[in-house]
Amino acid sequence: MLRKFLILALLAITTSALNLPGVPVEFTEDDAVISAISDEIANKYADEFMKYMETGIESASMKQISTQLGRSYKKEIFTTSPNELSSINQFVACTTCRAVANVVARTFRSSEGELNGPNAEADTKKVLLILCDKLRIQTEEVCSGLFDLYWDIVHHIVMNTGGDARSMCGMLPISFCQIESKDYNWSVEVDATKGPMTAPKSSVPKKTDKDLTVVQITDIHYDPDYKVDSLADCEEPLCCRVTPASGISDEAKAGYWSDYRGCDSPLYMVEDAFDNVKKNHPKIDYIYQTGDIVPHNVWSTTKESNKAMLTEINDLISKKFPDVPVYSIVGNHEPHPTNVFGHENVPSEMSVSWLYEHLWNIWKRWLPEEAKETVLKGGYYTVSPQPGLRVIALNNNDCYLFNFWVFYDGKGTSQPQLDWLHKTLLTAEKAGEKVHILAHIPSGSSDCWSVWAREYNRIIERFSDTISAIFNGHTHKDEMILHYSENGHPMAISWNGGSLTSYSDKNPNYRSYEVEPATYQVVDHSTYIFNLTEANEHGDHRAPVWFKEYQFTDFTNDLSPAGIDALFEKMSENPEVLRKYWQYKVTSADPKIQKGCDKKCMLSTMCSLVTSEYGENKRCKELKAKLSDSLDNEKPTEAPTTTSAPETTKAPGGDGAASLTASITSIVALLYVIKQILL
Ligand SMILES: *[C@@H]1O[C@H](CO)[C@@H](O)[C@H](O)[C@H]1NC(C)=O
Numbered sequence: 181m182l183r184k185f186l187i188l189a190l191l192a193i194t195t196s197a198l199n200l201p202g203v204p205v206e207f208t209e210d211d212a213v214i215s216a217i218s219d220e221i222a223n224k225y226a227d228e229f230m231k232y233m234e235t236g237i238e239s240a241s242m243k244q245i246s247t248q249l250g251r252s253y254k255k256e257i258f259t260t261s262p263n264e265l266s267s268i269n270q271f272v273a274c275t276t277c278r279a280v281a282n283v284v285a286r287t288f289r290s291s292e293g294e295l296n297g298p299n300a301e302a303d304t305k306k307v308l309l310i311l312c313d314k315l316r317i318q319t320e321e322v323c324s325g326l327f328d329l330y331w332d333i334v335h336h337i338v339m340n341t342g343g344d345a346r347s348m349c350g351m352l353p354i355s356f357c358q359i360e361s362k363d364y365n366w367s368v369e370v371d372a373t374k375g376p377m378t379a380p381k382s383s384v385p386k387k388t389d390k391d392l393t394v395v396q397i398t399d400i401h402y403d404p405d406y407k408v409d410s411l412a413d414c415e416e417p418l419c420c421r422v423t424p425a426s427g428i429s430d431e432a433k434a435g436y437w438s439d440y441r442g443c444d445s446p447l448y449m450v451e452d453a454f455d456n457v458k459k460n461h462p463k464i465d466y467i468y469q470t471g472d473i474v475p476h477n478v479w480s481t482t483k484e485s486n487k488a489m490l491t492e493i494n495d496l497i498s499k500k501f502p503d504v505p506v507y508s509i510v511g512n513h514e515p516h517p518t519n520v521f522g523h524e525n526v527p528s529e530m531s532v533s534w535l536y537e538h539l540w541n542i543w544k545r546w547l548p549e550e551a552k553e554t555v556l557k558g559g560y561y562t563v564s565p566q567p568g569l570r571v572i573a574l575n576n577n578d579c580y581l582f583n584f585w586v587f588y589d590g591k592g593t594s595q596p597q598l599d600w601l602h603k604t605l606l607t608a609e610k611a612g613e614k615v616h617i618l619a620h621i622p623s624g625s626s627d628c629w630s631v632w633a634r635e636y637n638r639i640i641e642r643f644s645d646t647i648s649a650i651f652n653g654h655t656h657k658d659e660m661i662l663h664y665s666e667n668g669h670p671m672a673i674s675w676n677g678g679s680l681t682s683y684s685d686k687n688p689n690y691r692s693y694e695v696e697p698a699t700y701q702v703v704d705h706s707t708y709i710f711n712l713t714e715a716n717e718h719g720d721h722r723a724p725v726w727f728k729e730y731q732f733t734d735f736t737n738d739l740s741p742a743g744i745d746a747l748f749e750k751m752s753e754n755p756e757v758l759r760k761y762w763q764y765k766v767t768s769a770d771p772k773i774q775k776g777c778d779k780k781c782m783l784s785t786m787c788s789l790v791t792s793e794y795g796e797n798k799r800c801k802e803l804k805a806k807l808s809d810s811l812d813n814e815k816p817t818e819a820p821t822t823t824s825a826p827e828t829t830k831a832p833g834g835d836g837a838a839s840l841t842a843s844i845t846s847i848v849a850l851l852y853v854i855k856q857i858l859l
Pocket residue numbers: 360362365366367
């Protein structure tokens with residue numbers, strides 16, 4: 181309650197300090213009101229910016245708004261995933277995005293014709309770089325790099341689609357920034373021979389010594405440019421690569437085995453991890469590599485370097501594990517530019533067929549010839565590694581909202597693969613097979629399109645008997661999601677393997693799963709980590725000490741969906757159990773452990789366990805209410821130290837940094853506006 185009040189008070193102070201006409205002094209928490217205020221400030225800023233463009237003089241009012249939008253909340257906005265931001269910062273993020281859109285609209289309105297001429301790109305870039313600076317979106321190098329990489333694709337999308345400017349800012353997963361876009365609502369035709377679920381999925385096979393071992397390695401984010409002792413707390417989205425001429429303090433230096441700050445994986449750390457997988461698991465049946473081999477330098481990727489890294493890591497896996505079949509999927513960092521997967525029907529210079537061809541070349545040693553067609557078509561495939569088991573390897577980056585082609589043609593981009601998934605599951609069901617689905621992005625992620633997630637869940641419900649397990653990556657969190665049927669029955673589990681990269685504030689990790697060989701259900705899994713603080717204290721004198729952090733049966737022996745739901749119920753009643761889960765979720769990384777998990781963090785940890793479609797939060801609300809009571813009733817002595825300091829971790833999911841998504845969104849918003857003007 182106090183929190184809410186503080187947020188509203190802050191909102192009031194921010195806006196009243198801006199002296200905006202028509203802005204109420206008192207607020208309700210109504211989204212519409214907040215949205216309108218956000219618009220007001222965005223317009224006001226646009227006015228001031230126009231004057232600045234004409235005169236070169238920055239008014240006091242512009243300075244004030246820039247400061248408030250840009251600097252006050254900088255760290256949190258630019259390092260935290262938008263849906264985890266506090267209300268005030270969501271407000272600022274949405275307003276910033278709209279301000280950019282407004283500014284550009286007017287810039288081009290007042291200088292007619294410019295855009296039709298040869299200077300369109302240069303002029304747009306100029307405006308964007310000024311905004312990038314004034315609103316402190318990112319460093320000039322990063323903004324400029326992003327602009328150059330995305331201009332062609334975004335320009336094409338803008339010129340050929342039917343959306344509007346505000347719908348682009350609506351891409352931010354912030355409720356009051358979102359607007360409804362009815363053109364983008366489609367559904368898959370789901371086989372109707374089986375009705376809705378009438379009971380939870382509750383079968384529990386026993387652990388035996390015949391169980392298969394599946395190792396999941398995900399989000400490797402190998403950085404060939406990693407440099408020991410370089411700057412680890414830089415401004416850019418990826419650090420530990422450059423040593424400034426002026427020198428750096430000891431605390432700011434990149435560690436030897438990677439770094440908790442915004443840094444990816446040096447090659448020798450990746451090799452060391454593979455060696456430890458080999459050592460710890462003498463008998464591995466399969467390896468699932470669930471995407472994102474490429475590092476977070478999203479402003480300076482090239483096709484050639486992405487391809488080279490993919491080759492290098494795949495060759496390394498195959499060299500270290502010559503007898504193990506490896507099933508890989510494609511992450512959002514694999515294409516160039518990052519995130520954008522142009523499908524078959526986009527102009528060839530913008531398609532990612534170069535990537536799919538490359539993936540086929542490096543994956544084919546583990547795949548049957550039949551997989552070639554779909555890999556080349558869309559980076560996905562199916563394979564039956566042994567009779568009774570089918571792996572369906574999706575490229576679900578077509579649910580990712582920063583894959584801008586989703587906005588070009590939502591249905592055309594996202595539906596065909598789900599249709600294929602449905603067809604493949606139907607065939608598997610008829611053949612009596614059990615299925616493992618591999619998909620990089622968890623469906624409940626705030627940046628996974630909720631229409632896609634809704635349809636995906638409809639398919640999962642229809643085939644809940646056939647689907648034995650789902651494996652995700654992307655979030656860099658060692659976590660899981662329970663999927664519920666339309667009428668609330670627990671139906672499937674998505675396991676998330678965390679990440680090998682330490683990006684950010686996490687210890688490198690991998691997972692091994694124990695899979696029962698008749699149902700192919702996961703009956704246990706273990707997470708292996710090393711303590712990065714400790715490893716870096718020894719530097720290059722000693723290899724990291726990998727150890728088993730925990731195994732899931734420490735929580736429960738019943739790994740069926742029903743059993744997991746019961747575990748969550750227990751977590752909501754006994755916060756200590758959830759706290760344990762949270763500690764493992766963040767791989768016991770020192771910066772996270774020191775900060776602790778306060779009430780807000782605990783509630784969101786609870787909710788993310790049961791959210792498989794963004795915005796669908798029935799079970800989340802039930803568990804949250806229970807947990808909230810349990811937390812309030814805890815004896816003070818039992819509560820660990822917590823702080824309410826804002827999270828400052830670079831958001832690992834997606835682009836790695838919310839700043840990038842914000843700045844990319846701004847570019848797109850800007851181009852949408854341009855289109856409106858031209859039409
Ligand atoms: C989208 O379609 C689904 C059914 O397919 C419907 O339930 C939902 O209300 C629609 N949403 C909008 C915003 O029209």
